[in-house]
Amino acid sequence: MNIAWLGQSSAHVTDVGDGHRLHEDIIGPFTAMQKAAARDNIDCQLVSGFRDFERQLAIWNKKWRGDLPLLDYDGQPLNSHQLSDYERMHAILTWSALPGGSRHHWGTDIDVYDKQNVIRHDHKFALVDSEYRAQGPCAALSQWLDVHAREYGFERPYLTYTGGVACELWHLSHQPIAARFEAARDCQQLAVLLSQSQIEGKEIVIKHIETLYEQYVLNKGKTS
């Protein structure tokens, strides 16, 4: 479990097609939820399932270098070049996890969208908040999940923004299985892994690791 929580193992995940992998124990609940949603005309499909450490590291490093856009918690673009390293680190963490600290490493957590409705609306999907609210193409899915996700063991760990990870209505966690990974989390292990990795901004990340771990990995938000 120790290396699995950090995204260092893929032994617990299974290929479910379209390039997605899930924890073998959540394929059943996810498929059952998908079928129930389909009966209500909602096409609940994966945007993202399991990601390993290296994949998360690539995302982090691209954001750090400015090769991927940075957004504030409201989804507004930030100018990466005007940010200090400290600000850049927090900006990335609002929307992207630290490599080793992502719930997507577990295969128990997924990002979902309403694929058919996105196609029907001829909508250029960007995985942003407005798509899941009001007249957005994934609003009906989001409302359906409010009512039914729990019946299949799924919770939304990023439902409320408290100064940690931004609100992500699309992110579901299969709580009974995810709890095993949550129990394995350890700040010191994460620090060791990151210090041995090729992460951009390593010095400042390691310097603040205990705060980052509480604020974003545990998603306790701003505690002081």
Ligand SMILES: [Zn+2]
């Ligand atoms: Zn997610």
